[in-house]
Amino acid sequence: xRNYTTQMDAARKGILTPEIKxxxxxxHMDEDKLMKxxxxxxxxxCANKNHTCLSAEGVGSMLRTKINVNLGVSRDCKDYDVEMKxxxxxxxxxxxxxxxxxxHGDTQPFRRKLTSECPVMIGTVPVYDSVIHYQRDLAxxxxxxxxxxxxxxxxxxxxxxxxxxxxxxKTIEQIKKHKRKMNIVSRGGSLVFAWxxxxxxxxxFYEHYDEILDICEEYDVTISLxxxxxxxxxADATDVCQIEELVRLGELTKRAWDHNVQVMVEGPGHVPLDxxxxxxxxxxxxxxxxxxxxxxxxxxxxxPGYDHITSAIGGAVAAMSGASFLCYVTPAEHLALPDVxxxxxxxxxxxxxxxxxxxxxxxxxxRDIDDRMADARQKLDWEAQYECALDPETARAIRxxxxxxxxxxxxxxxxxxxCAVRSMNKALAGEYIDIL
Amino acid sequence: xRNYTTQMDAARKGILTPEIKxxxxxxHMDEDKLMKxxxxxxxxxCANKNHTCLSAEGVGSMLRTKINVNLGVSRDCKDYDVEMKxxxxxxxxxxxxxxxxxxHGDTQPFRRKLTSECPVMIGTVPVYDSVIHYQRDLAxxxxxxxxxxxxxxxxxxxxxxxxxxxxxxKTIEQIKKHKRKMNIVSRGGSLVFAWxxxxxxxxxFYEHYDEILDICEEYDVTISLxxxxxxxxxADATDVCQIEELVRLGELTKRAWDHNVQVMVEGPGHVPLDxxxxxxxxxxxxxxxxxxxxxxxxxxxxxPGYDHITSAIGGAVAAMSGASFLCYVTPAEHLALPDVxxxxxxxxxxxxxxxxxxxxxxxxxxRDIDDRMADARQKLDWEAQYECALDPETARAIRxxxxxxxxxxxxxxxxxxxCAVRSMNKALAGEYIDIL
Numbered sequence: 112x113r114n115y116t117t118q119m120d121a122a123r124k125g126i127l128t129p130e131i132k133x134x135x136x137x138x139h140m141d142e143d144k145l146m147k148x149x150x151x152x153x154x155x156x157c158a159n160k161n162h163t164c165l166s167a168e169g170v171g172s173m174l175r176t177k178i179n180v181n182l183g184v185s186r187d188c189k190d191y192d193v194e195m196k197x198x199x200x201x202x203x204x205x206x207x208x209x210x211x212x213x214x215h216g217d218t219q220p221f222r223r224k225l226t227s228e229c230p231v232m233i234g235t236v237p238v239y240d241s242v243i244h245y246q247r248d249l250a251x252x253x254x255x256x257x258x259x260x261x262x263x264x265x266x267x268x269x270x271x272x273x274x275x276x277x278x279x280x281k282t283i284e285q286i287k288k289h290k291r292k293m294n295i296v297s298r299g300g301s302l303v304f305a306w307x308x309x310x311x312x313x314x315x316f317y318e319h320y321d322e323i324l325d326i327c328e329e330y331d332v333t334i335s336l337x338x339x340x341x342x343x344x345x346a347d348a349t350d351v352c353q354i355e356e357l358v359r360l361g362e363l364t365k366r367a368w369d370h371n372v373q374v375m376v377e378g379p380g381h382v383p384l385d386x387x388x389x390x391x392x393x394x395x396x397x398x399x400x401x402x403x404x405x406x407x408x409x410x411x412x413x414x415p416g417y418d419h420i421t422s423a424i425g426g427a428v429a430a431m432s433g434a435s436f437l438c439y440v441t442p443a444e445h446l447a448l449p450d451v452x453x454x455x456x457x458x459x460x461x462x463x464x465x466x467x468x469x470x471x472x473x474x475x476x477x478r479d480i481d482d483r484m485a486d487a488r489q490k491l492d493w494e495a496q497y498e499c500a501l502d503p504e505t506a507r508a509i510r511x512x513x514x515x516x517x518x519x520x521x522x523x524x525x526x527x528x529x530c531a532v533r534s535m536n537k538a539l540a541g542e543y544i545d546i547l
Numbered sequence: 548x549r550n551y552t553t554q555m556d557a558a559r560k561g562i563l564t565p566e567i568k569x570x571x572x573x574x575h576m577d578e579d580k581l582m583k584x585x586x587x588x589x590x591x592x593c594a595n596k597n598h599t600c601l602s603a604e605g606v607g608s609m610l611r612t613k614i615n616v617n618l619g620v621s622r623d624c625k626d627y628d629v630e631m632k633x634x635x636x637x638x639x640x641x642x643x644x645x646x647x648x649x650x651h652g653d654t655q656p657f658r659r660k661l662t663s664e665c666p667v668m669i670g671t672v673p674v675y676d677s678v679i680h681y682q683r684d685l686a687x688x689x690x691x692x693x694x695x696x697x698x699x700x701x702x703x704x705x706x707x708x709x710x711x712x713x714x715x716x717k718t719i720e721q722i723k724k725h726k727r728k729m730n731i732v733s734r735g736g737s738l739v740f741a742w743x744x745x746x747x748x749x750x751x752f753y754e755h756y757d758e759i760l761d762i763c764e765e766y767d768v769t770i771s772l773x774x775x776x777x778x779x780x781x782a783d784a785t786d787v788c789q790i791e792e793l794v795r796l797g798e799l800t801k802r803a804w805d806h807n808v809q810v811m812v813e814g815p816g817h818v819p820l821d822x823x824x825x826x827x828x829x830x831x832x833x834x835x836x837x838x839x840x841x842x843x844x845x846x847x848x849x850x851p852g853y854d855h856i857t858s859a860i861g862g863a864v865a866a867m868s869g870a871s872f873l874c875y876v877t878p879a880e881h882l883a884l885p886d887v888x889x890x891x892x893x894x895x896x897x898x899x900x901x902x903x904x905x906x907x908x909x910x911x912x913x914r915d916i917d918d919r920m921a922d923a924r925q926k927l928d929w930e931a932q933y934e935c936a937l938d939p940e941t942a943r944a945i946r947x948x949x950x951x952x953x954x955x956x957x958x959x960x961x962x963x964x965x966c967a968v969r970s971m972n973k974a975l976a977g978e979y980i981d982i983l
Binding site for chain 1: 621622623624650675678682683684685686722723728729730731732733734736737738740741744745779780781782783819820821822846847848849850851852853855856857859860863864867878879880881882883884885886895896899900902903904906907908909914916917918920921922924925932935936937938941942945946948949950951952953959960961962963964965966967968970971973974975977979980981982983
């Protein structure tokens with residue numbers, strides 16, 4: 112029987128949990144220092160007490176940047192076995208979290224499979240599952256129905272849940288009045304908005320927040336405060352809808368912390384590159400250093416098919432500037448459900464953004480692997496280069512597909528005998544340099 | 548008979564050239580304002596007087612960010628027709644410049660074909676061609692041989708030439724002493740270094756700079772001052788070798804301007820993300836606002852196979868912070884000669900970086916296309932979305948390959964009936980929202 116509820120409760124009581132110990136080791140951080148950050152809410156360790164196979168990770172701006180992968184079955188992709196393969200492949204590629212966004216069929220067995228077999232953080236968006244679980248249309252659901260689904264997810268071992276608590280009936284008027292180009296593009300946020308519009312009732316996740324906090328405290332579910340009003344295009348970025356919701360998320364963060372419940376705050380979205388750092392600073396200030404979990408930010412709207420790249424740009428700058436958790440974006444974003452290859456491309460792009468940010472913000476040891484790569488390159492040692500590569504198979508396949516016609520001492524076909532590394536190695540060794 | 552030598556000379560004399568007129572129109576900039584920037588060297592209009600089919604472009608931090616595509620035949624890819632197809636495809640994808648880095652066979656016919664048929668800026672690196680042109684090994688070439696190749700390229704109509712004028716015999720000692728991880732990774736820089744090492748002579752591009760300026764003035768060839776010491780890995784970034792060369796490039800910039808010769812300055816390279824903006828500021832200061840032409844910057848060394856993404860991150864931040872010209876990087880960087888698909892991926896990634904930066908730095912009208920995309924998305928008007936897309940074919944192919952099983956009013960399979968845009972449009976119209 113544990114003598115604490117949440118990781119935050121434990122940290123505040125000075126109890127060193129196995130999860131805090133694990134995270135401290137992974138981050139090469141002093142346990143006391145980490146415990147203080149967890150107690151303050153600056154690091155969230157999303158670890159449901161029922162997710163016993165979890166290898167805990169911490170989320171916080173002073174730690175290594177983490178990435179999340181969205182998966183789950185839907186009407187257009189129903190096969191749970193295929194989806195489980197995607198999950199394990201995502202974990203192997205380095206994802207620290209999986210959000211199960213399943214929206215079709217009986218969702219519970221898959222969710223339970225995840226929390227019983229998968230060692231990474233598992234997140235869900237209960238409002239998606241409400242419609243599916245009850246098999247009733249949105250307008251017919253009650254506030255209690257939504258809360259019961261949160262409890263079910265908590266019992267099933269989910270580590271964090273996205274709840275769109277920050278919009279209210281007032282937001283409906285504001286959205287109508289403010290005339291954003293894209294209104295609300297958050298899927299969960301739009302469902303809450305739609306439910307409020309149709310029923311005329313207040314946002315159940317806002318109204319019954321205290322009851323939700325009780326559930327989250329009981330199971331140690333971290334609340335990921337969803338940003339329903341995150342901008343869906345550059346024109347809507349950093350507008351009053353977004354910032355007013357952020358202010359409310361700051362208030363809700365404080366209420367959760369008062370309840371020993373851990374919090375992450377979700378963030379934009381589509382944001383011009385010059386506004387990304389400012390967005391991170393504002394969130395850090397308004398939400399008192401709570402971990403910031405961003406989707407993107409996507410820095411131009413005109414690249415469907417390449418939004419893993421637009422969001423790698425925004426994500427790298429965001430994570431360098433205070434975001435601690437990046438939700439991956441795939442090339443299929445805005446167009447279709449991602450397939451296995453899209454998922455891989457999205458993960459790699461997110462890992463690049465996260466790693467570039469970790470180097471930039473000086474996470475201890477982050478650059479070591481880059482330095483090893485540089486040493487391998489200087490020696491033209493290709494096997495050592497592949498060992499340092501984020502995706503060794505792809506790197507090897509590209510070089511092997513177009514090896515130089517002649518062997519010039521392990522160059523590649525990019526430069527052949529014109530290889531600068533080859534020339535420099537010879538020059539510095541005092542050797543004759545043949546180019547022709 | 549024109550009464551000026553270079554665009555800079557004309558601008559200084561108050562002569563409105565057809566090229567300045569063209570650039571002013573393209574950039575929606577007042578002609579007098581542009582003329583002043585050209586006169587000061589803050590904008591380079593790379594326009595060899597023999598490149599008569601050119602549609603002029605300006606390069607400068609206050610203008611739209613331009614991108615360059617490296618192409619050219621080599622021992623491992625000899626077919627000039629294939630290469631010409633790559634060129635025209637690059638132009639169609641939006642490249643504003645092509646650098647012909649051919650390093651095999653008879654290079655002149657292809658170079659002349661480029662300057663007689665291709666409307667974008669053409670650049671070369673004469674030191675590559677020297678070995679090929681004379682068919683003699685590097686150590687046997689004389690300083691005059693190198694200069695004669697520059698003159699040949701100028702006569703052939705090349706708009707800008709990369710010359711590695713900034714390293715000297717002193718640099719050899721510095722490189723040996725400083726023990727960089729990657730020494731010199733600039734291909735042209737390594738050739739100059741190798742020639743200096745083997746002959747013991749001073750850098751011909753530095754020693755005979757005045758003679759080179761005479762040639763460049765005669766044909767209006769812009770000098771792109773190559774950065775031989777650009778960092779080849781994160782560990783070498785912003786080190787004394789790089790910065791000392793930059794200081795020399797600043798001196799050479801001034802000497803060129805005194806000669807009415809236009810200049811661009813080349814920059815890094817591999818740079819940690821937190822150092823990118825600082826690098827741009829230092830260059831702008833040391834080189835008195837001369838346009839900065841960067842390769843990358845690549846923000847992590849560990850992603851071979853994905854360096855179009857690592858450099859899109861660095862390039863976007865660089866262009867937002869002062870760089871005006873991005874050299875594309877392909878997924879094959881560090882591994883192999885790029886093929887047609889790599890070239891396309893590299894161009895798109897560079898265009899994304901350039902466009903994101905243009906929005907961020909407030910280039911007039913840059914965000915208009917993004918706003919049109921947002922309007923199309925809000926209406927779920929897919930044809931209008933494709934019209935705004937950087938790569939309409941790819942966007943269309945992704946959506947069409949995985950269309951929703953059921954039609955829910957033009958959503959896509961990403962969310963199906965859970966589509967936030969669909970829900971919001973219905974909610975704001977006061978309609979019932981069916982989700983199941």
